Each structure stands twice: as C-alpha cells, then as structure tokens.
Amino acid sequence: xxxxxxxxxxxxxxxxxxxxxxxxxxxxITIFFLLTxxxxxxxxxxxxxxxxxxxVWLSIIPLFNLFWNFMVVMALAKSLGAEFKAxxxxxxxxxxxxxxxxxxxxxxxxxxxxxxxxxxxxxxIFWIIYWVKISGFSAKIAGPA
Numbered sequence: 001x002x003x004x005x006x007x008x009x010x011x012x013x014x015x016x017x018x019x020x021x022x023x024x025x026x027x028x029i030t031i032f033f034l035l036t037x038x039x040x041x042x043x044x045x046x047x048x049x050x051x052x053x054x055x056v057w058l059s060i061i062p063l064f065n066l067f068w069n070f071m072v073v074m075a076l077a078k079s080l081g082a083e084f085k086a087x088x089x090x091x092x093x094x095x096x097x098x099x100x101x102x103x104x105x106x107x108x109x110x111x112x113x114x115x116x117x118x119x120x121x122x123x124x125i126f127w128i129i130y131w132v133k134i135s136g137f138s139a140k141i142a143g144p145a
Contacts, residue, residue: 033131034059040138041076048082051075066108073100073130080137087141095137099130 034056042053056072059065077097084091106123110116 030060033127036131036135036138037072037076040134040141041079043138043141044079044083045086048079048086049075050078050082066104066111069104069107070101073097073104076100076134080141083141084137089140091137091140096130096133099126099133103127103130 037056038053041049041051041056051072055075058068059072061068073096077094077100080095081093083089084095103123103126106119106126109119110123
C-alpha cells in the first residue's frame with residue numbers, strides 16, 4: 001500500500017469517526033426527547049390516555065417515525081387535553097398539537113431534495129419548541145390529581 005492510499009484511508013476513517021460521533025449525539029438527544037414524551041403520557045391517568053406511554057419509542061425507527069410522529073403528537077395532545085379538563089386546568093384544548101404537527105410536517109418536508117436545506121433550521125426550532133411545551137405540560141400534571 002502506497003502513502004496516497006494510506007492517507008486516503010486515514011482521511012476516510014476520520015470522516016467516518018466524526019459522522020459516527022454526531023449520529024451518537026443525535027441518538028442520545030432523541031432518547032431524552034422520547035423520555036420526555038413518555039413521561040408526559042405516563043402522567044396522564046390511564047383512562048384518559050389515547051396511547052400507551054412506551055409506544056412513543058416506535059419513533060426511534062428511521063422512516064417509520066415520519067408517520068409515527070404524527071400519531072404520537074395527536075395522541076399526546078388528546079391525552080393531555082383530557083387530563084387538563086379532568087383537573088380543571090385552563091390551557092389549550094389539545095395541548096401541543098399545533099407545534100407538534102408543524103414539527104412532524106417539517107420532518108416529512110425534509111425528505112424533498114433541495115427543500116430539506118430550507119426546512120432544516122425551522123424543523124430544529126419547532127422540535128425544540130414542541131419539546132419545551134410538552135415538558136411544561138407534563139410539569140403541570142406532575143402532582144396528584
């Protein structure tokens with residue numbers, strides 16, 4: 001093996017390592033996000049849940065999550081809304097639904113080549129807003145009913 005091939009292999013290995021590092025960071029962040037969603041859903045009384053809390057973990061499956069995120073957003077919004085109503089907490093009728101649907105829609109839009117560059121930053125912003133909102137809603141129902 002000559003020095004050019006060795007240099008190329010070292011460069012490819014370094015790039016692969018950087019990509020793997022960022023994928024790992026993304027996975028860890030996704031796990032914390034899904035833990036937040038699961039916790040929020042588990043704080044809803046079982047009779048008012050429209051989805052079992054562990055079902056949010058199906059969102060970790062690539063490509064399937066593009067469809068499943070819509071299901072999670074809708075189920076969480078309905079469940080939180082029913083819990084808020086039962087506890088007489090004044091808030092949105094379906095908490096987090098709008099932000100969640102925008103985030104999920106932007107995720108699907110990012111599949112379109114060229115459009116993904118434009119939608120990447122808004123996707124990240126709406127995802128963070130949705131995460132913060134769900135965390136806040138979860139905190140509202142953290143205590144006993």
